[in-house]
Amino acid sequence: MSASERTRARGAVAAVCFDLDGTLIRSEDIRDNVRRDYVVAAGGSWSRTAQREMAGMHLLEWAHYMHDRLGVPRPPAVIAREIESRIEAIYRKGIPLVAGARETLARCAAIWPLALATGSTHRLIDLVLDRARLREYFAVTVSIDDVAAAKPAPDVYLRAAVLLGVAPADCVAIEDSQSGIRSALSAGMRVIAIGNLEELTRTAPAVARSAIEQLRDLSPERIRAAGSQPRT
Secondary structure, three states, X not given: OOHHHHHHHHOOOOEEEEOOEOOOEOXXXXXXXXXXXXXXXXXXXXXXXXXXXXXXXXXXXXHHHHHHOOOOOOOHHHHHHHHHHHHHHHHHHOOOEOOOHHHHHHHXXXXXXXXXXXXXXXXXXXXXXXXXXXXXXXXXXXXXXXXXXXXXXXXXXXXHHHHHOOOHHHEEXXXXXXXXXXXXXXXXXXXXXXXXXXXXXXXXHHHHOOOEOOHHHOOHHHHHHHHOOOOO
């Protein structure tokens, strides 16, 4: 594809930013199980509301929550390091890729520069990208290590746009969580949400019209259509 053909193919969209957890990898159950098992093994008191209350937090926030609210008798920095090591050990046995992830990224990367913008650490990002052979598709990666505030703050998406050299308004973000959707919208990006369409219509009406049920439904045509929508 020539430079002029590539420009025409992009349409109004200059770049696409992907979330990682829940979007490209099925990490939610892994994280939930690791957190629960860790708290119990470390002598804390697990709460049936803990998973819900930790939704949207990043690793160090989990650690502080476990120390302060669940009574894990270890410093938050130690908790975070040990939790990360447990997740890493699971990923080394196999990366839980979402169905169609590699094919979807290949389609998109042939047209747009891609960014990975996530609340995970670079340690886990690098492991996933290398083991799942996804690194070639991303022009830049941004993690919680690179910014001052995690999602739902817009920091990771704003940083991704800077590294890509494009305006946030010319980017489309692919997200699966409420905090991630809010993060990308706050950054000024358009969003394609992945998930239950009925729930998204109720909880995120601003992006429901562009929503898809699963990642493999993401096509260049859907991305261009989202890019043509008015910014919220």
